[in-house]
Amino acid sequence: MPNHIFIREKIKNFKKKIIVSSDKSISIRSVLLASQAVGISEISNLLESEDVMNALKMIKKLGVNYIKQGGKYKIQGFGLNGFNLKKNIVINAGNSGTLARLILGLLVRSKHKIKLIGDKSLSKRDFYRVIKPLKLLGVNIESNNNLLPIKISGTDFLRPIIYDENIGSAQVKSCIMLSALNTPGLTIINSKKSRNHTELMLKFLKYPIEIRSSKKIDKILIRGQKQFEAFKYKIPGDISSAAFFIVLTLLTERSQIIIKNVNVNKTRIGILTILNKMGAGIILKNKKIYNGEEIADIFVKSKKELNGIDCPSKLNSSAIDEFLIIFLVAAKAKGISKFKDLGEMNKKESKRLDIGIKFLRLIGIKVERIKNDIKIYGNPKLNLSKNYEIKNFLKDHRIFFLSCIAALTLGGNWKINDKNSANTSFPNFLKILKTMGAKIS
Ligand code: S3P
Numbered sequence: 001m002p003n004h005i006f007i008r009e010k011i012k013n014f015k016k017k018i019i020v021s022s023d024k025s026i027s028i029r030s031v032l033l034a035s036q037a038v039g040i041s042e043i044s045n046l047l048e049s050e051d052v053m054n055a056l057k058m059i060k061k062l063g064v065n066y067i068k069q070g071g072k073y074k075i076q077g078f079g080l081n082g083f084n085l086k087k088n089i090v091i092n093a094g095n096s097g098t099l100a101r102l103i104l105g106l107l108v109r110s111k112h113k114i115k116l117i118g119d120k121s122l123s124k125r126d127f128y129r130v131i132k133p134l135k136l137l138g139v140n141i142e143s144n145n146n147l148l149p150i151k152i153s154g155t156d157f158l159r160p161i162i163y164d165e166n167i168g169s170a171q172v173k174s175c176i177m178l179s180a181l182n183t184p185g186l187t188i189i190n191s192k193k194s195r196n197h198t199e200l201m202l203k204f205l206k207y208p209i210e211i212r213s214s215k216k217i218d219k220i221l222i223r224g225q226k227q228f229e230a231f232k233y234k235i236p237g238d239i240s241s242a243a244f245f246i247v248l249t250l251l252t253e254r255s256q257i258i259i260k261n262v263n264v265n266k267t268r269i270g271i272l273t274i275l276n277k278m279g280a281g282i283i284l285k286n287k288k289i290y291n292g293e294e295i296a297d298i299f300v301k302s303k304k305e306l307n308g309i310d311c312p313s314k315l316n317s318s319a320i321d322e323f324l325i326i327f328l329v330a331a332k333a334k335g336i337s338k339f340k341d342l343g344e345m346n347k348k349e350s351k352r353l354d355i356g357i358k359f360l361r362l363i364g365i366k367v368e369r370i371k372n373d374i375k376i377y378g379n380p381k382l383n384l385s386k387n388y389e390i391k392n393f394l395k396d397h398r399i400f401f402l403s404c405i406a407a408l409t410l411g412g413n414w415k416i417n418d419k420n421s422a423n424t425s426f427p428n429f430l431k432i433l434k435t436m437g438a439k440i441s
Helices: 024-034 050-061 097-106 128-137 170-181 197-204 239-250 270-277 323-332 343-347 352-362 397-410 419-424 429-435
Strands: 004-007 015-018 038-044 066-069 072-078 089-092 114-117 140-144 147-153 162-165 186-192 209-213 217-223 232-234 256-263 283-290 293-301 336-339 366-370 373-377 384-390 411-417
Touching: 004 397, 015 429, 024 038, 024 050, 024 072, 024 097, 024 170, 024 197, 050 066, 050 089, 050 097, 050 419, 097 114, 097 128, 097 147, 097 170, 128 140, 128 162, 128 170, 162 170, 170 186, 170 197, 170 217, 197 209, 197 217, 239 256, 239 270, 239 293, 239 323, 239 397, 239 429, 270 323, 323 336, 323 352, 323 373, 323 397, 343 352, 352 366, 352 373, 352 397, 384 397, 397 411, 397 419, 397 429, 419 429
Parallel strands: 015 256, 038 232, 089 114, 162 186, 384 411
Antiparallel strands: 004 411, 038 072, 066 072, 114 147, 140 147, 186 217, 209 217, 256 293, 283 293, 336 373, 366 373
């Protein structure tokens, strides 16, 4: 099977109700926390994507077994620090920064040396952000200049730390929170706001954790070494996957969509705030709280006129994975859109800020950049007819999704490579598009 697709026609108008893939962040956390619980946890609606399957394979290699039964994943934990290692081993996080950073937090007491590796993209990403706090705890870590491979060996002499997390990275915050589970005493994290799924899941598990929130900082206090029981958890839909269908609908004439049961946690819905400020009129219905997380159905209709935005950087963290697709809306909007302080985009699966700008220029959009601030000159009449090929050297799933939505809404003849990258987060992506009438070969 070839690993590229062709799109040569815009999608025709549609009226659809869809379910997108389950949330990747929550899926990975549920697997890792189940591996530390006492007893058999049951996870339903787990995202069956490569990143999450790598999390399952990893806990198995660390001695925690699981089976799939009746559509649910049953994970047999042995409590905190319950990884059962007889020798030094190698674990592979594949493409997943979240898995790689979070697992290190759970290895702070391991008796053996564990080598963590990843794919080509992950091997280019910076681990100093987690190596620094883990070293403060007293853990022994060797790395290749702060890149993978990393070798970690735990210790029984861990010190609880007070740590200022200034990046606004949920991966860093969560790595420290998971390390705190195995550390005696009180760990305190003063964390710049970022997605709070780990906090909510620990609260759901009745783990002793306290969050004191102020405007910019969450002070997280965690007491270590408290065992928690196995749990049942159902994973909601992923707003980061829904994002591509929201934009597809906004930019396709006479269309509407309902996306069912999506996680709309406040720390994740920056895209909805940004697009609504641009005039998108996206509505949330049937809101409910499930396992401590807020879920809703998302209603979107096409919009003839969208306006540019001066995007406040306080929204950056809650939209960090969505800026690529937000840029596409800015390209079609009336006026100039401004985004600031987007350096973290270049720390993702690929250098997404650089690639996003290149992509906009490829489709004929003027972009100005000063350091990590950009201005996008929107063109509501943008319509393409030329040939485009997207290479996607680092196989970044979100570059693949962006390219498909651009091709389906702007026209032109597109060859889009690395179709398999969709398996990282959203294996059903092309299938859903086809049921909506997209012509993809
Ligand atoms: C994630 C956090 C974000 C995000 C990533 C998933 C998580 O990364 O970009 O896709 O699940 O914690 P950072 O925390 O490094 O910003």
